[in-house]
Amino acid sequence: MIIIGEKINGAIPVVKKAIEEKDAEFIRNRAIKQAEAGADYIDICASTTPDIEIDTLKWLIEIVQDAVEVPICIDSPNPLFIKEVFPLIKRPGIINSVNLELIQGTNQDKCDILFPLIEGTDWQVIALTCDSEHGTPQDVATRVKITKDIVEKAAKYGVTPDKIHIDPLVMALSTDNNSLLNFIESIQEIKAIYPTIKVTSGLSNISFGMPVRKIINQNFMTLAIYSGMDSAIMDPLNKGMMGSIFATEALLAKDRHCRKYNKAFRCGKIG
Numbered sequence: 001m002i003i004i005g006e007k008i009n010g011a012i013p014v015v016k017k018a019i020e021e022k023d024a025e026f027i028r029n030r031a032i033k034q035a036e037a038g039a040d041y042i043d044i045c046a047s048t049t050p051d052i053e054i055d056t057l058k059w060l061i062e063i064v065q066d067a068v069e070v071p072i073c074i075d076s077p078n079p080l081f082i083k084e085v086f087p088l089i090k091r092p093g094i095i096n097s098v099n100l101e102l103i104q105g106t107n108q109d110k111c112d113i114l115f116p117l118i119e120g121t122d123w124q125v126i127a128l129t130c131d132s133e134h135g136t137p138q139d140v141a142t143r144v145k146i147t148k149d150i151v152e153k154a155a156k157y158g159v160t161p162d163k164i165h166i167d168p169l170v171m172a173l174s175t176d177n178n179s180l181l182n183f184i185e186s187i188q189e190i191k192a193i194y195p196t197i198k199v200t201s202g203l204s205n206i207s208f209g210m211p212v213r214k215i216i217n218q219n220f221m222t223l224a225i226y227s228g229m230d231s232a233i234m235d236p237l238n239k240g241m242m243g244s245i246f247a248t249e250a251l252l253a254k255d256r257h258c259r260k261y262n263k264a265f266r267c268g269k270i271g
Contacts, residue, residue, distance in 0.1 A: 001225060001229075001230070001231065001232065001245050001249065002040045002041070002165075002198070002200075002230055002231035002232075003038055003039050003040050003041075003231070003232065003234060003236050003245075004039070004040065004041045004042075004043050004073050004094065004096075004200075004231060004232065004233045004234070005034035005035075005037075005039035005041065005042045005043060005070075005234075005235070005236045006043050006233045006234055006235055007030050007033075007034055007235060007236075007237070008027060008030050008031065008034075008042060008043065008044050008045070008060060008064065009043065009044075009045040009047055009075070010045060010046045010047030010048050010056070011045070011047040014026075015027075015030070016047070019046070019048065019056055019059075019060075022059070024059075024063050027060060027063045027064070027067075028063050028064075028066070028067040031063070031064045031067040031068050031070075032067050032068055033237060034068075034070075034236050034237065035067075035068040035069075035070045037236035037237050037242070037269055038236050038242065038264070038269055039070055039236040040070065040071075040231075041070060041071050041072065041073040041093055041094055042064055042068065042070050042071075042072055042073065043072075043073040043075050043096060043233060044057065044060045044061060044064060044072055044073065044074055044075060045075035045076065045096075046060065046076065050078065050081075053076065053078070053081050054081050054084050054085060057074070057076065057081065057085045058085055058088060061074075061085060061088050061089060062088070065089070065090055071091050071092060071093035071094070072089050072091075072093040072094075073093055073094040073095075073096050073126075073233075074086070074089060074093065074094070074095055074096065075096040075097070076096075079098070079103070079110040079113040079114050080113065082095060082114060082117075083113060083114070083117060086117055092121055092122035092123045092124075093123065093124070094123070094124045094125065094126060094165065095114055095117070095118065095123060095124070095125045095126065096125075096126045096233075097110070097125070097126040097127060097128050097167070098110040098111045098114050098115070098125055098126070098127050098128070098150070099111075099127065099128040099129075099130045099131065099150075100130065100131035100132065100146060100149055100150060100153075101130055101131055101132050102132045109131075109132075111127075111150065111153050111154070112153075115153065115154055115156075115157040115159055116157055118157070118159060118163070119157040119158050119159065120158060122163075123163070124163045124164070124165060124198075125154075125159065125163065125164055125165065126165045126167055126200055127147075127150045127154075127164050127165065127166050127167065128167050128169055129142075129143040129146040129147055129150075129166065129167065129168050129169055129186075130146065130169065131146050131149070134146070136169050138171055138176060138182065139182070140182055140185045140186050140189060143168045143169075143186045143190075144186065144189050144190055144193070147166050147168075147190050147193075147194075147197075148193070150164070150166070151164065151194060151197070160196070161194040161196050161197040162196040162197065162198070164197055164198065165198040165199070165200040165230070165231050166190060166197055166198070166199055166200070167199075167200050167201055167202070168183055168186040168187065168190070168199070168201070169201075169205075170183045170201050170202075170203070170205050170206050170220075171183075171205070171206075172205060172206065172207070172208040172209055172210075173206050173207065173209075173210060173216060174208060174209030174210050175209070179206060180206065180220060180223060180224075183201070183206075183224065183227075184223070184224070184227040187199050187224075187227050187228045187229060188227065188228065191228055198230040198231055199228060199229045199230050199231075200229070200230065200231040200232060200233065201224065201229060201232055201233070202232075202233050203217055203220055203221060203224070203232050203233070203234060204217055204234075206220045207220070214238075214240060214241075217241065218240055218241055218244045219244075221241060221244045221245060221248070222244050222247075222248045225245065225248045225249065225252070226248065226252060239269065239270050239271065242264065242269055242270050243264075243270035243271065246260060246261045246264045246269075246270055247261065249261070
């Protein structure tokens with residue numbers, strides 16, 4: 001599993017407070033703790049008002065890059081803001097995210113703006129299965145169609161499927177009882193067409209509106225890994241969730257002699 005640490009996001013109240021107070025040490029410590037817990041990427045999302053988002057992203061990027069060697073997953077709903085701060089990022093990471101919804105007042109979508117940035121680089125990208133015609137579809141067939149459209153557009157810029165983390169946008173179980181089953185079928189059909197593509201999710205969406213959400217999340221993680229999910233935007237400091245990942249990979253013979261599981265226990269990452 002590729003773990004994208006989610007804890008530097010201005011939508012989180014304590015992070016919002018740190019941004020407002022310019023508490024660099026708080027942000028620095030969050031980055032270090034996620035890296036130590038096993039994050040492969042650190043997601044940076046300002047979640048501020050548009051007038052200060054670029055400056056906030058620049059501030060966050062500087063702090064995180066100074067604190068850790070872990071690459072950045074740069075996250076903004078505005079592709080122009082990502083384009084603005086992109087040159088400041090020192091090592092290839094992940095762009096979060098693109099989709100095929102047209103940007104208001106233009107004939108462009110996020111792919112048109114962001115794919116040219118990563119052409120000829122080692123950067124990767126998260127791509128959401130939504131577009132202007134269907135919005136956020138729940139059915140598998142439309143998710144697969146949108147994936148094909150994104151991959152075909154990416155190919156024009158030399159962005160190959162192995163650099164794409166497709167997010168089939170898991171629905172809340174509380175409103176769609178077939179949410180997991182549709183997600184799994186989406187993974188299987190997408191990977192049948194593009195074997196090297198990565199599948200990701202914002203996994204906590206599955207438990208929205210449910211009691212004891214962590215139980216839903218952990219079991220979703222296990223079933224999703226078994227079905228082929230490759231990455232997740234999650235809290236790497238959540239030992240229960242990390243335990244589910246290491247245990248599932250060991251059970252699926254993805255962890256030779258259970259070395260990663262045992263090492264994670266010895267290092268205090270699980271248990």
